[in-house]
Amino acid sequence: xxxxxxxxxxxxxxxxxxxxxxxxxxxxxxxxxxxxxxxxxxxxxxxxxxxxxxxxxxxxxxxxxxxxxxxxxxxxxxxxxxxxxxxxxxxxxxxxxxxxxxxxxxxxxxxxxxxxxxxxxxxxxxxxxxxxxxxxxxxxxxxxxxxxxxxxxxxxxxxxxxxxxxxxxxxxxxxxxxxxxxxxxxxxxxxxxxxxxxxxxxxxxxxxxxxxxxxxxxxxxxxxxxxxxxxxxxxxxxxxxxxxxxxxxxxxxxxxxxxxxxxxxxxxxxxxxxxxxxxxxxxxxxxxxxxxxxxxxxxxxxxxxxxxxxxxxxxxxxxxxxxxxxxxxxxxxxxxxxxxxxxxxxxxxxxxxxxxxxxxxxxxxxxxxxxxxxxxxxxxxxxxxxxxxxxxxxxxxxxxxxxxxxxxxxxxxxxxxxxxxxxxxxxxxxxxxxxxx
Amino acid sequence: xxxxxxxxxxxxxxxxxxxxxxxxxxxxxxxxxxxxxxxxxxxxxxxxxxxxxxxxxxxxxxxxxxxxxxxxxxxxxxxxxxxxxxxxxxxxxxxxxxxxxxxxxxxxxxxxxxxxxxxxxxxxxxxxxxxxxxxxxxxxxxxxxxxxxxxxxxxxxxxxxxxxxxxxxxxxxxxxxxxxxxxxxxxxxxxxxxxxxxxxxxxxxxxxxxxxxxxxxxxxxxxxx
Numbered sequence: 001x002x003x004x005x006x007x008x009x010x011x012x013x014x015x016x017x018x019x020x021x022x023x024x025x026x027x028x029x030x031x032x033x034x035x036x037x038x039x040x041x042x043x044x045x046x047x048x049x050x051x052x053x054x055x056x057x058x059x060x061x062x063x064x065x066x067x068x069x070x071x072x073x074x075x076x077x078x079x080x081x082x083x084x085x086x087x088x089x090x091x092x093x094x095x096x097x098x099x100x101x102x103x104x105x106x107x108x109x110x111x112x113x114x115x116x117x118x119x120x121x122x123x124x125x126x127x128x129x130x131x132x133x134x135x136x137x138x139x140x141x142x143x144x145x146x147x148x149x150x151x152x153x154x155x156x157x158x159x160x161x162x163x164x165x166x167x168x169x170x171x172x173x174x175x176x177x178x179x180x181x182x183x184x185x186x187x188x189x190x191x192x193x194x195x196x197x198x199x200x201x202x203x204x205x206x207x208x209x210x211x212x213x214x215x216x217x218x219x220x221x222x223x224x225x226x227x228x229x230x231x232x233x234x235x236x237x238x239x240x241x242x243x244x245x246x247x248x249x250x251x252x253x254x255x256x257x258x259x260x261x262x263x264x265x266x267x268x269x270x271x272x273x274x275x276x277x278x279x280x281x282x283x284x285x286x287x288x289x290x291x292x293x294x295x296x297x298x299x300x301x302x303x304x305x306x307x308x309x310x311x312x313x314x315x316x317x318x319x320x321x322x323x324x325x326x327x328x329x330x331x332x333x334x335x336x337x338x339x340x341x342x343x344x345x346x347x348x349x350x351x352x353x354x355x356x357x358x359x360x361x362x363x364x365x366x367x368x369x370x371x372x373x374x375x376x377x378x379x380x381x382x383x384x385x386x387x388x389x390x391x392x393x394x395x396x397x398x399x400x401x402x403x404x405x406x407x408x409x410x411x412x413x414x415x416x417x418x419x420x421x422x423x424x425x426x427x428x429x430x431x432x433x434x435x436x437x
Numbered sequence: 438x439x440x441x442x443x444x445x446x447x448x449x450x451x452x453x454x455x456x457x458x459x460x461x462x463x464x465x466x467x468x469x470x471x472x473x474x475x476x477x478x479x480x481x482x483x484x485x486x487x488x489x490x491x492x493x494x495x496x497x498x499x500x501x502x503x504x505x506x507x508x509x510x511x512x513x514x515x516x517x518x519x520x521x522x523x524x525x526x527x528x529x530x531x532x533x534x535x536x537x538x539x540x541x542x543x544x545x546x547x548x549x550x551x552x553x554x555x556x557x558x559x560x561x562x563x564x565x566x567x568x569x570x571x572x573x574x575x576x577x578x579x580x581x582x583x584x585x586x587x588x589x590x591x592x593x594x595x596x597x598x599x600x601x602x603x604x605x606x607x608x609x610x611x612x613x614x615x616x617x618x619x620x621x622x623x624x625x626x627x628x629x630x631x632x633x634x635x636x637x638x639x640x641x642x643x644x645x646x647x648x649x650x651x652x653x654x655x656x657x658x659x660x661x662x
Contacts, residue, residue: 234518235446238540242452245543248606249459262608262656269610272540307617310591314629 004169008161015157016150023146027139034135035111039096042113042128046094049079049126053119075103080127084116092117101129108133171196172204179208186216187287223282233275241268270402277404281390284335284411291416293333297340297370297436298323300333301359304341311348312357322360327368329436335412340372342405343432347374350430366419367437374431379424387422438483438554439463443473443499444516445492449539453486456543470494477503482511484550487533489517489524500531512553516541542611544602551601567600567662569645581644591616592637595630599650599660608657634658 058081071078078101094115101110110129117124174194183189189212194205244261247253253261283289301323305312312319329336347357355375362369379387386392388410393403413420419435440462444450447468454464465482467473470491477485477499485503489496496515503509515528518539525536534557535549555574565572571580577593579586588596594616599607609630616630634652641647651659 231518234539235449238518239446239448239452241540242449242456242543246452246455246459249456258606259656262606265608266610268540269614310629310632314632 003172004162004165007165007169008158011161012154012158016154019146019150019153023142023150027142027146030138030142031135034138038111038130038132038135039113042096042111042130043094045079045128046113046115046126049128050115050117058119058122058124069103071103075106075108076131076133078103078110078127078129080129082125082127084123084125086118086121086123088118090116090118090123098132109136168198171198171201175201175205175208179205179212183212186212186219189213189216219285223286231279234272237268237272237275241265241272244268274402274404277402277408278390280338281404281408281411284408284415287415289332289335289415291331291335293331294328295331295333295336296326296328297336297361297368298326300337300340301370303337304344307341308344308348311345315348315351316354317348317351318354318356320356320358320360322358323370325361325363325368327361327436329416331416335415339409339412339418339434340370342409343372343434346405347372347376347430347432350374350376350378352376355429366435368435370434370436372432372434373429375429378426378428378430379422380426384422384424439465439480440484440486441465441467441473441476441480441482442486443467443470443491443496444486444488445469445490446488453543453546456547460547468492470496470499473499474502477511478506481509484553485511485513486546487513487515489515489519489528497527497531500528500533504532510557512550512557514546514549514553516546542614544598544605544607544611545615548598548601548615565600567603567660568649570641572597572600584644586640586644588637588640589633591633592640595633596637596641599658600662603660603662606653606657606659610657612657 067080067082069078069080092115094113097112097114098109099112100107101112102108109132111132112127112129115126115128117126171194178190178194189209191209191213193209194201196202196205244265248258248261301321305319305321344357344359351357351374357375358371358373360371360373362371388406389403390407391403392406409420412418413434417437419433419437421433421435422430423433424430438461440457442450442453442464444453444466445468450466450468454466458464462484465476465480467476470493473491485499487496487499496517500513500515503511503513513533514535514537515524515533516537516539517524525538528536534553537546537549552574565574569581570586572578573580574597577590579588579593579596595612598612598615613630616633638647638650641650649661651661653659
């Protein structure tokens with residue numbers, strides 16, 4: 001999850017918690033307060049009632065019936081008196097409870113004060129009730145209000161937080177995007193500072209730039225070194241190899257010596273191949289090639305196939321060319337040729353006898369995909385990870401493998417902005433995807 | 438035929454000298470651009486082997502100077518370890534006849550020189566004969582007496598190269614490089630060259646025994662004429 005969203009979510013959640021907590025607190029204390037208010041009022045009423053009580057009054061009250069009920073018009077309050085069987089030892093008890101009562105066909109919740117007392121040798125039950133409707137309504141209103149507040153505050157803060165964090169973190173993302181993600185080559189690094197007033201981001205920016213500068217310096221040094229060394233080595237190799245060829249002209253040469261000289265020439269050839277491979281990588285990485293050729297991928301595959309036909313036959317491999325599209329890229333023809341050549345060469349090298357190599361293509365959301373699949377020995381996860389390193393080779397009985405083929409592929413694909421993916425299963429085969437976009 | 442070797446690496450120049458002398462060429466040397474331009478100005482050469490990196494200048498200047506001279510038909514082969522990408526294209530555009538990157542095989546150099554000679558001088562007979570076999574380089578065909586032998590392109594290349602470098606052992610590496618080009622990481626150890634040679638020999642030996650087509654154990658092949 002992005003930092004910006006995390007921050008916004010965190011802020012929203014804390015605000016949510018505070019509002020919920022306050023809401024609950026208000027709700028709870030409100031109930032308590034109103035409850036105690038009403039009970040106090042009820043008690044006062046009871047006391048007034050008792051104080052004004054006289055025989056005559058009771059007689060009057062209970063004259064017609066055994067019970068007496070009185071209420072106001074809106075049935076918010078009522079008073080109820082009833083004679084109960086006499087108990088001499090009845091203690092004056094007073095209790096409060098919330099109950100439902102039906103008065104004149106209207107049922108309501110009431111807070112009821114129940115009071116039992118003896119008066120002139122009679123026991124009475126007195127109930128004074130006050131409707132709780134107001135309280136319930138208030139509670140409802142507060143609940144709704146709190147909910148509304150919650151939603152509004154939530155949306156509002158989320159929005160504000162998002163906007164603010166976006167503004168706050170903009171330089172950060174800019175640094176990440178411009179200085180880390182888009183840089184696949186330290187040589188093309190953009191040293192221009194990203195504008196920010198946040199000190200931490202400035203530090204980050206500076207650190208990345210310093211680091212990149214160091215890497216770039218090392219890169220340049222390495223590239224120069226490779227180029228110089230390669231060039232300075234090729235001339236002496238040329239002299240030695242010519243000299244050895246001339247020695248071979250001597251007809252009195254013993255077979256044993258002849259063999260040794262040929263072996264030396266072969267070794268020199270190997271040295272030449274390694275140097276040329278390194279030179280090629282160094283040149284590609286130094287952007288010494290132009291990429292203005294219109295390269296038709298299908299044609300390159302056909303070219304490479306005709307070059308490798310002999311090796312395919314030698315291993316009795318079946319070659320399936322399933323290319324359907326005629327896709328053209330702007331690039332360097334000979335370099336693209338080298339890429340496909342090296343991949344297919346590996347597919348042959350690590351294939352089993354009578355295996356197959358399949359080349360297919362399709363379009364997906366990333367662009368045009370060229371897929372080369374073989375039925376070879378395959379690679380493990382670790383081997384795939386290291387496959388593009390220089391001088392990395394699989395355990396193989398192939399004597400003339402320098403482990404530079406895929407390193408060349410890597411530098412050329414990077415040069416052209418082609419993505420490369422390897423999928424492989426040991427002893428089942430390898431599938432290499434080149435993704436052009 | 439006379440050859441001017443323009444090469445500042447004296448060791449290499451001497452080796453090329455030895456090899457080409459053995460093949461009957463007359464050799465002259467120039468180790469600097471100045472000496473070379475004097476020689477080129479004064480003499481006609483059949484071949485100028487031109488190194489691009491000279492102590493006192495660029496070999497391309499010599500190429501331009503030569504092209505500015507009238508009535509000259511010197512064949513120029515650029516030999517260089519410079520390895521700049523555009524050198525080859527540039528050199529051929531400037532009128533060089535061929536381009537060889539160092540290190541190269543002397544056999545390969547000789548084959549290229551033969552090819553240029555044939556191209557330039559349109560030799561009356563384009564045919565090379567080996568016993569009763571006749572190789573027509575122009576049409577790239579091989580005949581036995583009057584009968585045409587159907588060789589593949591690669592079989593022809595192999596046969597042609599071995600015959601050009603007759604009486605010398607040609608290693609598989611050398612042969613592979615000549616026929617398939619200087620492909621990086623190609624596996625010259627594999628026997629796929631052998632497959633072609635085997636097919637070639639089968640086709641040739643249908644007509645008469647070819648004991649002159651020798652396999653040199655673990656190294657390569659030799660055509661003895």
